[in-house]
Amino acid sequence: MKKIKIQVPATVANLVCGFDILGMAIHEPYDEMELKLLDSPEIIIRHTDHFGLPEEPSKNVAGVVLLNIQQHLKLTTGFEVIIHKHIKPGSGLGSSAASAAGAALGANILLGNILSDEEMVHFAMYGEELASGVRHADNIAPCIYGGITLVKSSSPIDIIPLNTPDLFVTAVHPQVEVKTSDARQILKKNILLKDAVEQWGNIAGLVAGILKNDIPLMGRSLNDVLIEPVRSILIPQFNEIKTKSLQAGALGGGISGSGPSIFMLAEKKETAESIARLMKSAYNEIDIESFVYVSKINPSGIKIIKEDE
Structure with a gap:
């Protein structure tokens, strides 16, 4: 066998x-x-x-x-x-x-x-x-x-x-439930052309940044005008965590999949660990248990x- x-x-x-x-x-x-x-x-x-x-x-x-x-x-x-x-x-x-x-x-x-x-x-x-x-x-x-x-x-x-950029990933999984089927259900069925064009530019910029190992370009491209504004309402502390992570030096990040996990990218391990602490603190403040992970890609x-x- x-x-x-x-x-x-x-x-x-x-x-x-x-x-x-x-x-x-x-x-x-x-x-x-x-x-x-x-x-x-x-x-x-x-x-x-x-x-x-x-x-x-x-x-x-x-x-x-x-x-x-x-x-x-x-x-x-x-x-x-x-x-x-x-x-x-x-x-x-x-x-x-x-x-x-x-x-x-x-x-x-x-x-x-x-x-x-x-x-x-x-x-x-x-x-x-x-x-x-x-x-x-x-x-x-x-x-x-x-x-x-x-x-x-x-x-x-x-x-x-x-390519696999030499970056650190910090991910937090708050112990709240967001079903993938529900997260898909709330998405807009129709979108504005100007929003689609902006999103295509971000996707193309992110892929180009990854292929060229252009970290600043990757950071500028980690922006979602279609999905995140809708799905983020399902995730407690999302806006606070994203804002504080960027202030702490995160390259960028957002919702992992359909949530409720949130991820952030950083160039240095110290930055990634600092982001991990603020993520944990944000959920401790509202008595939601969370698990935080820091790793390379x-x-x-x-x-x-x-x-x-």
């Missing part, structure tokens, strides 16, 4: 202005997944956490990914998956994407690396569709490719890995911890 253990990182989607097309892997928090290839065609899912996620394969994010791989490849073998989840569901840090991407990449390794990166993204998107109702790859892509990725298209899949994505025959 072939087995593998992997470490699957949290991800920050959108990167402020790149709604559904930009994503970034970070080092913490992360999930651990153990996958085993079975002689029989059954799929077994087990969770060691207390989040109460379903373990029936057709209702589980990792399970639907494996079911689709199994069906597409006409496999007579199955999979057993044990998920040690530390990325809390609904955190805005890519919890469902971690399970989905981990299942796709882990299964691919067990099957002898027969799938391309694009095919792994394709199958992992079934998990995101189950979790949020939408097939999006902005969290999945950096999990599989590492670093920062641009999803040029999700149908057909066209992923462009970008993760250049490699999913990491193989152990592989056994």
Whole structure:
């Protein structure tokens, strides 16, 4: 029985202005997944956490990914998956994407690396569709490719890995719930052309800044005129944290995914740690528990911890 253990990182989607097309892997928090290839065609899912996620394969994010791989490849073998989840569901840090991407990449390794990166993204998107109702790859892509990725298209899949700037990421996860489906529901269905043009300029500027390693350009481009003004009302202390982070030297930042997590980028570790303290303090002031993470951008994505025959 072939087995593998992997470490699957949290991800920050959108990167402020790149709604559904930009994503970034970070080092913490992360999930651990153990996958085993079975002689029989059954799929077994087990969770060691207390989040109460379903373990029936057709209702589980990792399970639907494996079911689709199994069906597409006409496999007579199955999979057993044990998920040690530390990325809390609904955190805005890519919890469902971690399970989905981990299942796709882990299964691919067990099957002898027969799938391309694009095919792994394709199958992992079934998990995101189950979790949020939408097939999006902005969290999945950096999990599989590492670093920062641009999803040029999700149908057909066209992923462009970008550079990994030498920056620090500070992320805070306040213990309040913001469902991805709800966060999508409140978005405007129509937008002004002038706002769209401004947003396109920010996205293009951010991608150019990443590719040229132009840190000031990245900072000027981390601005969202479409999504953040609407979604930020769902996140306590958002405006205070963003304002104080920028004053403390943050390059920029905003909502991580659909929230409630908030992320900020900084050039120096001291700045990132200072931002972490002010984030924690902002939530302590209103008696909301929070978890804060400081790390570099993760250049490699999913990491193989152990592989056994």
